[in-house]
Amino acid sequence: METTARPLSGGRSPSLVAYRSLADDLANGKWATGSRLPSERALAAELGVSRTILRHALRELADAGLLEPAPQRGWFVTRQRLSEGPNTLAGFTENARERGLNPGARIICQQARPASFEEAEAMGLSPAAEIVEIERVRTLDGLPTAVQTLCFPARLVPGLERVGLEDVSLYELLYSTYEIKPARCDYTLQAERAELLVAQHLEIDEGAPVLVGRERTVDGDERVICVGRIVHRGDAYRFTASLYRF
Secondary structure, three states: OOOOOOOOOOOOOHHHHHHHHHHHHHHOOOOOOOOEOOOHHHHHHHHOOOHHHHHHHHHHHHHOOOEEEEOOOEEEEOOOOEEEOOOOOOOHHHHHHHOOOOEEEEEEEEEEEEOOHHHHHHHOOOOOOEEEEEEEEEEEOOEEEEEEEEEEEOOOOOOHHHOOOOOOOHHHHHHHHHOOOEEEEEEEEEEEEOOHHHHHHHOOOOOOEEEEEEEEEEEOOOOEEEEEEEEEEOOOEEEOOOOOOO
16 A cells, blocks of 8 residues: 655744644544554655654654554554542542543442451441442453442441442442432552453453552441442553642
8 A cells, every 4th residue: 555755844843743643633533543554664654754763753652652652563542541549439430421531330349248347347237248249350441440349338238239230430329329428538559460360351461550549438327338449540540749848
């Protein structure tokens, strides 16, 4: 297939012109999110620049968060990430909708069962008290991005194990059905490697980097509503923070 080189504007840095041209193509959706760009040879020919200049522009686009390099594979359009600030208590569904993404879910496990010793202690329950466990693969625009597991004291959410939860915000359901309003979530986040089952659910390689969040959520009376864990694909989640010096 013949490629026609684009004319570069005279008097300006070829690298800057290549950067802006590619940035415009990305903004206009020339390549789909997550897709691979044409080869460096083809892009350089199309833009009328050397591969050295092209690579500089591609690195700048990667630094700007628009592209992701994959060794031996090429350059990929960055997937949209779910971004979460440290002082906002919102569920996965609310965060996604706020950013114009389409959230979804696939149920892995939904059951009532006795709590483990650790779960009972974390929720302030008696040993082996009944809890409801919900485990779902969470998706953004159809892409699996997280595996979320939440455990609730069964006495607070009777019948939750039988409610359809494929496309439901649990925060909205807790309020509308059980009149439970989360007030605070103690949350820790750390980097780990994906275990086999999690990797399969997220369609990534075993051992790939993931971000694991562990939470304990209470209502306004400091009553524990739930404890849980969410495992995010490392390429689909960003944690942002505003830091102040006093």
